[in-house]
Every structure is written in structure tokens, then in C-alpha cells.
Amino acid sequence: MKHTPLVLAAVLSIHGANEARWVQSIFESLGSAPGTHRVRGSAFPSITQTGEDKASPFDGLRWSSGLPEVDVEGTWYRPVSIDGVSVASILEFCEKRWPGKREKRFGEDLVEAMALMGHGTGRSVSLDLVRLADGVKIELAAVAMTKAKRQAIWASNQTHRSSGRVSPAAPSAVPVELARRDLERFGAGLRDRFAYVSLKGIDLEAELESLSETLRAEVDVASLANALNRLLMRFGDGHARVEAPRPRDPGRHLPFLLDTAQGGIVAFDPDRTRFVDRSRPYVQAIDGDPVAHWIGAMSEQVVAGSPQLVQHRALRALREIERAREAKGYDASDVIELTLSSKPKGGRKKTITLDLQPRRPTYGTWPRTETRLVTAQEAGGAKGGIGVIRLAEMDDELIPEVRRAMQRFRGTAGLILDVRGNGGGQRGLCAALAGYLVDEVTGPVVGNVAAYRLAPAFREDHLGGSRLLYRADDPHWSGAQSRAIADFAATFEPEWKLPDGFSEWHYLVLDRTGHPDEFHYDRPVIVLTDEASFSATDIFAAALGELSGVTLLGTATGGGSARVQTFDLPETGIRVRCASMASFQPNGQLYDGHGVAVDVEVERAPADLLLGGGDAQMQAAIRLISESGGSPK
Structure with a gap:
């Protein structure tokens, strides 16, 4: 276990009284308040929506970083709840009921969604809102639900594409003059709001000019989007991407999945019941070409981030094998030739031929561990056993469940926080858990530092909220928190000196939360991470990893932290996503390009990728706590 002079903690220091009440609800009542529903499973009742039921309370609807903003009588708000039902739970329901169509269903089928959740709506509803202009919380009663409002949203959706959906009006090709206009808008948008536009010294103007010169009289929109995406990937922003309104058909796919294990690449069936070849799990070559060459070819399609993130995303991109063959200049084929081996290098080899398949295989959530108590017997006699809290996503609605788990594991010899495969989300879980781990004597500590681009569209509280x-001069810091910021700032050395055009530094200060169920957990804590731990999970690992008594085990996280912004190119319908903030770890490194290093590196074994195959990283964590004897920090 490592020991540091600073003990990391978790606090919510809130900007504004109204927002304070909102964030407090994250810790105290989210998920348990009346009208809040978490939908689990995939079986839902069927309700037919008639023309009379197609209504909305909103005069307009738009999306910002995946969250809805609504127009009510000419003023734009962030919606919090509808008739007491949280908007977060409605969005979650829509995604689970209609995968990939969350935005469409929320906008066009709100009545049906709420009815399926058990909340019928009348001719009017009450709305809890936060006004975007000043952050003031507003409650509106008896807002009319009308078909005309819903029809206006539907009509808008026909010409404006939401994520995961193609607008019928989106062009497949445009004249070169229009394409060049969008190239100019692309450059202007990045210069205006992209945090990493100057990070790697790429001459954006020269790159766009070069691309413009290659365009012909008629420009294929999907090809242009791919070219812009390849350019954007070079800047190193793990959250960035460029999307065409009508993506190309990816063609056929690999009939298996690929992942890393103990120094090699392993091939296994999508249902995770077996390897492609039982005695030869490692992939040596595809179509006679070493697998490393394929990863290199696909690396041009993914972000130039940390080595582990590049490999992770390249392996997933290889599922679209026909695109990969095209990138390498190979001929199309209905089959794939796979050379397998018993060892990562050398070993007994075998070459097999498999048919490609029309559907893309999916990885799903992995590993499939659960929150549970590892008994004293399983834990090598560790008194009280070891608590395991599984966090497959950074969802603040899980905070009540985590608090119940902490109460259950209060007397254990140690705690394992499993965030492997967690692609991120919100930061409340980090704050809530750290509140149990901080020593009150040590006091608050800075866990993340960031600054954002000073774009005209960004509000002063661009990095606040969730x-x-x-x-540093925020009026809601306590004296101890302000001193922690001052002490940190005096020695903080970022690896990248920010150019002009950025805000002042913003700080995530972590402290005890003051929740009534909170107590000081003084036993060893291990955080399990891997290359798929990303975004808010990067923050989670780096922040908690600063605590004395906390060990990061597994493999380094992917590396990415962004306040994502989107903008559309109107002539082509192309959508652009990019980071608006530069975000640093406490050690001064950017998250992007590095990830968070672990204290104890343990690679997964090939069998760990299969159902019932084992979990070398979990077993290593259990042994480490057991060997410590559960000694207090």
C-alpha cells in the first residue's frame, strides 16, 4: 500500500443555493424520491400511443452533450422533472425500452414513455426546470400538453439529426462549394471551442487547405466525414469524433471478439462461452498478416491517445473487417483466415477459415462481477471478509445503493472497488465514496484541475454542476478547502502550459460530504481498473488513488477527460464532438494521452475473458488485502 502526505477526500462545493439543493439531492435522495424510477431488465408492457396521446409540454427541444434543453414559452431551461418524475429516469427508460432512440422517443413519444413507466399524463403537467440563462430553479404548474408542440418537435427532428438517428433530409453528397463552406465551419468551430487544438502542434489551417484541394465537383458526405475524423483523431482528444448523418454500411463483420490478455491478443466467441480454438487462444495473424499490423492500420481510425486506449479501440474497430481490409488495400472476401497459437509468441499454431457475419458482435458489460461480500473463508481468513462494490457505470443514481453497500461492509477487512470496463458518466460516486475514506484530520484535497476554452457560447460556470x-475564488469554498487549493496551486506543474484563450484554473476539491450515513472506513481499499476505464472513471481512479491506504490494481485506465461540446456542419449534416476543457491529474499529467497508472499491474488471463473462466485481477486484490491482515490505514 502506498502512503502519501495528502489524504484525498470528497466534497461537493456548490455554486449557488439552488444548485446546492440540486446536488445535495444526488447524495441524499436520488433514486429514492417519489416519482423516481430505475428500470431494470428488458421486459416492458406494451402501450399503443394514439394520435390524441401524441403531445408535449415543450415548445422546443435541443440536446447539449447528450442532455435535453427545452423551450417553454420562449425561455430555455434544463428540465429536471415532469409531474415529479425525474427526467434522468425518463431518459434511462427510453434508452432501455428503445435502444439508440432515446432522444427521438423523449421528444416525440413522451406520453407513451411516461405511461409505460406507470405515470399517465393529463392535459397539463408540472415542470421543475433550471433556467439556462442564470441557473435559477423554476417550478411551472399546469403547463399545457398539446399536439401542436409535439408536432413542432417532430418536424424539427426531420431536419436536425439527433445522436444515433439519420435525418431523411441528410444529403449523401453535396457540391464542392458547400463542402468547402463546411470545412471552413469545421476549422472555425475547433478554433473557437476545442481545448486541444494546439496541443500537438498540428497546423489546422494547412491540413484543411490540403483536404480542400482533394475535393472533386461532387463530394461524398460520408467520405468527407471520415477524412475529418481522421484529422481530428490526431489531436489526441479521447472524446472527439466526427459523424456522418448517413454513415457507410460497414459491411460484414468478424464472427468473434478480440481482446488483450497476458501479452497477447485473444479471440473468443461473442457469447463468451469459449475461445475460437480451445487450446490456441492467441491470434498471431489475420489473412496472413501479423495482428500487430492490423492494429496499426486501424490506429489511424481511432484517437492518438494512450497506447492502451489506441489498442483497445483498434481491436474493437477490427470487428468491421471489410473496412479494415479496405484501409490496408486488401481485396474483399466472404471469409477470414485466422492464425492461432497456444502462446502470445511462438507456441503451437493453427490456421482456420471462418465465414464473416452480417451483424457486428458486441462486447457488452465486462467483467460481470457484482457487489458482494467475499467471505472470510474465500478471503484466506481475513476477519469480516472483504467487500466488493461493482461500478459498471458512473451513474449518480447509484449513490444510494453504494451507501447501503458501505453500511453492509463497515466491518470488513478491506474493500475492492471494481471499475473495470466502466466508460464513465458522472462524478458523484467518486465524491460519495471518498467521503468514507478521508481522514477528517488531514482535511480536503484537490483531485482534478482543469480550464476551459473561453468561447463566447460558454457560460462562466461552464465546468460547474455535475x-x-x-x-479558486468561488465563494462557497470553506476556509480549509481554500487553503487546500492554495497549497496545491503553489506546487502544481502541468505538463502542458496552456496557451492564451483559456479560463482560470478550476478545481475539484474533495472532502467529507456530511451525509448522515457516512463513517470513516479505515481498512485497505483496492480500485480495480483496466484500459476500458475511461472519462469520469479516469477521474475516479486518479482521485481515490491519492489516498493513503488506497491501491490501484490491474492495468492503466484509457485516459480521457472532457467537457464535450458538439456542433453541426449545416451543408453536409456532419456532427463534430470535441473537448472544451483541458483536464489534468493531480500529478500534472493530462488524462488524455496517458491514462492513470496503477500501483500494482496485473494483466488478465485469457480465461478471464470467458464466462466462469476466472478473474486473476480480482484474486490478486483479495490476496493483497488478506496478506495485509486488514490493518487500518
Whole structure:
């Protein structure tokens, strides 16, 4: 276990009284308040929506970083609840009921969604809102539900594409003059809001000019989007991407999945019941070409991030094998030739031929561990056993469940926080858990530092809210928190000196939360991470990893932290996503390009990728706590 002079903690320091009440609800009542529903499973009742039921309370609807913003009588708001039902739970329901169509269903089928959740709506509803202009919380009663409002949203959706959906009006090709206009808008948008536009010294103007010169009289939109995406990937932003309104058909796919294990690449069936070849799990070559060459070819399609993130995303991109063959200049084929081996290098080899398949195989959530108590017998006699809390996503609605788990594991010899495969989300879980781990004597500590581009469209509190990042002079810091910021700032050395055009530094200060169920957990804590731990999970690992008594075990996280912004190119319908903030670990490294290093590296074994095959990283964590004897920090 490592020991540091600073003990990391978790606090919510809130900007504004109204927002304070909102964030407090994350810790105290989210998920348990009346009208809040978490939908689990995939079986839902069927309700037919008639023309009379197609209504909405909103005069307009738009999306910002995946969250809805609504127009009510000419003013734009962030919706919090509808008739007491949280908007977060409605969105979650829509995604589970209609995968990939969450935005469409929320906008066009709100009545049906709420009815399926058990909440019928009348001719009017009450709305809890936060006004975007000043952050003031507003309650509106008896807002009319009308078909005309819903029809206006539907009509808007026909010409404006939401994520995961193609607008019928989106062009497949445009004249070169229109394409060049969008190239100019692309450059202007990045210069305006992209945090990493100057990070790697790429001459954006020269790159766009070169691309413009290659365009012909008629420009294929999907090809242009791919070219812009390849350019954007070079800047190193793990959250960035460029999407065409009508993506190309990816063609046929690999009939298996690929992942890393103990120094090699392993091939296994999508249902995770077996390897492609039982005695030869490792892939040596595809179509006679070494697998490393394929990863290199696909690396041009993914972000130039940390080595582990590049490999992770390249392996997933290889599922679209026909695109990969095209990138390498190979001929199309209905089959794939796979050379397998018993060892990562050398070993007994075998070459087999498999048919490609029309559907893309999916990885799903992995590993499939659960929150549970590892008994004393399983834990090598560790008194009280070991608590395991599984966090497959950073969802603040899980905070009540985590608090119940902490109460259950209060007397254990140690705690394992499993965030492997967790692609991120919100930061409240980090704050809530750290509140149990901080020593009150040590006091608050800075866990993340960031600054954002000073774009005209960004409000002064651009990094506030759920990101919990505020300036050093924010009036809501306590004296101890302000001193922690000052001490940190005096020695903080970022690896990248920010150019002009950025805000002041913003800080995530972590402290005890003051929740009535909170107690000081003084036993060893291990955080399990891997290359698929990303975004808010990067923050989670780096922040908690600063605590004395906390060990990071597994493999380094992917590396990425962003306040994502999107903008559309109107002539082509192309959508652009990019980071608006530069985000640093406490050690001064950017998250992007590095990831969070672990204290104890343990690679997964090939069998760990299969159902019932084992879990070398979990077993290593259990042994480490057992060997410590559960000694207090």
C-alpha cells in the first residue's frame, strides 16, 4: 500500500443555493424520491400511443452533450422533472425500452414513455426546470400538453439529426462549394471551442487547405466525414469524433471478439462461452498478416491517445473487417483466415477459415462481477471478509445503493472497488465514496484541475454542476478547502502550459460530504481498473488513488477527460464532438494521452475473458488485502 502526505477526500462545493439543493439531492435522495424510477431488465408492457396521446409540454427541444434543453414559452431551461418524475429516469427508460432512440422517443413519444413507466399524463403537467440563462430553479404548474408542440418537435427532428438517428433530409453528397463552406465551419468551430487544438502542434489551417484541394465537383458526405475524423483523431482528444448523418454500411463483420490478455491478443466467441480454438487462444495473424499490423492500420481510425486506449479501440474497430481490409488495400472476401497459437509468441499454431457475419458482435458489460461480500473463508481468513462494490457505470443514481453497500461492509477487512470496463458518466460516486475514506484530520484535497476554452457560447460556470469544478475564488469554498487549493496551486506543474484563450484554473476539491450515513472506513481499499476505464472513471481512479491506504490494481485506465461540446456542419449534416476543457491529474499529467497508472499491474488471463473462466485481477486484490491482515490505514 502506498502512503502519501495528502489524504484525498470528497466534497461537493456548490455554486449557488439552488444548485446546492440540486446536488445535495444526488447524495441524499436520488433514486429514492417519489416519482423516481430505475428500470431494470428488458421486459416492458406494451402501450399503443394514439394520435390524441401524441403531445408535449415543450415548445422546443435541443440536446447539449447528450442532455435535453427545452423551450417553454420562449425561455430555455434544463428540465429536471415532469409531474415529479425525474427526467434522468425518463431518459434511462427510453434508452432501455428503445435502444439508440432515446432522444427521438423523449421528444416525440413522451406520453407513451411516461405511461409505460406507470405515470399517465393529463392535459397539463408540472415542470421543475433550471433556467439556462442564470441557473435559477423554476417550478411551472399546469403547463399545457398539446399536439401542436409535439408536432413542432417532430418536424424539427426531420431536419436536425439527433445522436444515433439519420435525418431523411441528410444529403449523401453535396457540391464542392458547400463542402468547402463546411470545412471552413469545421476549422472555425475547433478554433473557437476545442481545448486541444494546439496541443500537438498540428497546423489546422494547412491540413484543411490540403483536404480542400482533394475535393472533386461532387463530394461524398460520408467520405468527407471520415477524412475529418481522421484529422481530428490526431489531436489526441479521447472524446472527439466526427459523424456522418448517413454513415457507410460497414459491411460484414468478424464472427468473434478480440481482446488483450497476458501479452497477447485473444479471440473468443461473442457469447463468451469459449475461445475460437480451445487450446490456441492467441491470434498471431489475420489473412496472413501479423495482428500487430492490423492494429496499426486501424490506429489511424481511432484517437492518438494512450497506447492502451489506441489498442483497445483498434481491436474493437477490427470487428468491421471489410473496412479494415479496405484501409490496408486488401481485396474483399466472404471469409477470414485466422492464425492461432497456444502462446502470445511462438507456441503451437493453427490456421482456420471462418465465414464473416452480417451483424457486428458486441462486447457488452465486462467483467460481470457484482457487489458482494467475499467471505472470510474465500478471503484466506481475513476477519469480516472483504467487500466488493461493482461500478459498471458512473451513474449518480447509484449513490444510494453504494451507501447501503458501505453500511453492509463497515466491518470488513478491506474493500475492492471494481471499475473495470466502466466508460464513465458522472462524478458523484467518486465524491460519495471518498467521503468514507478521508481522514477528517488531514482535511480536503484537490483531485482534478482543469480550464476551459473561453468561447463566447460558454457560460462562466461552464465546468460547474455535475463536474464539481470551480475557480479558486468561488465563494462557497470553506476556509480549509481554500487553503487546500492554495497549497496545491503553489506546487502544481502541468505538463502542458496552456496557451492564451483559456479560463482560470478550476478545481475539484474533495472532502467529507456530511451525509448522515457516512463513517470513516479505515481498512485497505483496492480500485480495480483496466484500459476500458475511461472519462469520469479516469477521474475516479486518479482521485481515490491519492489516498493513503488506497491501491490501484490491474492495468492503466484509457485516459480521457472532457467537457464535450458538439456542433453541426449545416451543408453536409456532419456532427463534430470535441473537448472544451483541458483536464489534468493531480500529478500534472493530462488524462488524455496517458491514462492513470496503477500501483500494482496485473494483466488478465485469457480465461478471464470467458464466462466462469476466472478473474486473476480480482484474486490478486483479495490476496493483497488478506496478506495485509486488514490493518487500518
